[in-house]
Amino acid sequence: MPPPIPLPGDPPRIVVLVAPDPAQELDVTGPSAVFGHANRLPGRASPAYDIRIASVRDDSLVHTESGIRLLADAPYHRIGTMLPGPIDTLLIAGGSGHAAAADDARLIGWIREQAPRVRRLGAVCTGAFVLARTGLLDSHRATTHWRHAARLAERHPLVEVDPDPIWIRAGDLYTSAGVTAGMDLALALVEDDLGHAASLAVARELVLFLRRPGSQAQFSTLLQAQSAQSPELRELQGWMAEHLARDLSVQVLAERVAMSPRNFARVFARQVGETPARYVERLRVEAVRRMLEDDGRRLDGIARATGFANADVMRQALQHHVQTTPERYRAAFRAKPEVPGKDLSP
Known part of the structure; x- marks a missing residue:
């Protein structure tokens, strides 16, 4: 304590x-x-x-x-x-x-x-x-x-x-x-x-972009994204991170960069090192982890906000990437509740 x-x-x-x-x-x-x-x-x-x-x-x-x-x-x-x-x-x-x-x-x-x-x-x-x-x-x-x-x-x-x-x-x-x-x-x-x-x-x-918990990986998905050679792909990846609840299928993403789905999937995998679908899932899992750490909303609400079809699909993705359930992750990493009357935020 x-x-x-x-x-x-x-x-x-x-x-x-x-x-x-x-x-x-x-x-x-x-x-x-x-x-x-x-x-x-x-x-x-x-x-x-x-x-x-x-x-x-x-x-x-x-x-x-x-x-x-x-x-x-x-x-x-x-x-x-x-x-x-x-x-x-x-x-x-x-x-x-x-x-x-x-x-x-x-x-x-x-x-x-x-x-x-x-x-x-x-x-x-x-x-x-x-x-x-x-x-x-x-x-x-x-x-x-x-x-x-x-x-x-x-x-x-x-x-x-x-x-x-x-x-x-x-x-x-x-x-x-x-x-x-x-x-x-x-x-x-x-x-x-x-x-x-x-x-x-x-x-x-201190104008820090994100207050990161200890569980955050040294190489985040967003950091790895910056290794893409194409400025168009880097810009797209930033857009993806800000619109996780939207349809991020290959078809939709390819249209945003004016490429055919087949060519987009090939170029993305070559520059980023993984398929668009896997990259999107890792982005969403990272967002889920942040929400479980700092957000008290229900699991189905977190699933909707991060683009998962439902809480069960989100649970499967978290289990695959982090080897734990949302409930256990939240119990282990949820930020401590604030002390009543001690709100020191500006």
Whole structure:
């Protein structure tokens, strides 16, 4: 059960992000921006978070992969001396310096010392290599950037590496995929602390297209769609995603791009890598998953809204793609209900 929502006047939760050198700057600044915007939500009388950056260098400098340099609050081994209270949430950022950080026995020992003291411990992107080196991820599911997942599994065979989700929670341990997925993880932590409305308000403030749950795949259907070579097909795919309840048969889609059905099906499969029918079904299943996570409507209403003939057909598609039923999926991933009287959305 998550801790109670902090009341105005409660001391802020201390969040420390440890940055390797070099760091992927968005692994540091992305989560920091999420927590910072949560502090500025309308109706808050006091900040919810005290955000600190810790370096692995003794001079508190953090080099980043883009060439930007960040000045941390302190090196990780001195950060505790300047904090007004205990660390609540400790996150290890990723970046090309993760390998050196994972080999730093002093850093690994420090993380192990902090683990039983903090409420939450996590890693963003390749920060998972550092966290895995502590042994704390052994026998737990974890993820990282898809490009590095196989290497993480090879180096740490006791970790149950899943390359698909954008973030994973295993008890009090959290791992996320790369770059912007760290913001999704931070939004989930804000939701645990302050409620669904607060996390949604932060996502809106940051103009995020979609507040993604951890179950979302690193490669969504819409992202894969952008690999199509033809601008006409990419435009069509965007239209399809916005009109899932309409007839999306090959005949209708071919007419929209002024092609014969046979030629359209052949060109689509060659450029997208799958048939139009399978692509449409995956688009609809992704939409169903989002609605089950964030929408309280009945299953037949979700089926109609996403273009399935009925709830039974939708159930079969979800079972095929996600290996579960709509009821079980909703029970596992439905956003927590908002606290009455705590609507913090703008």
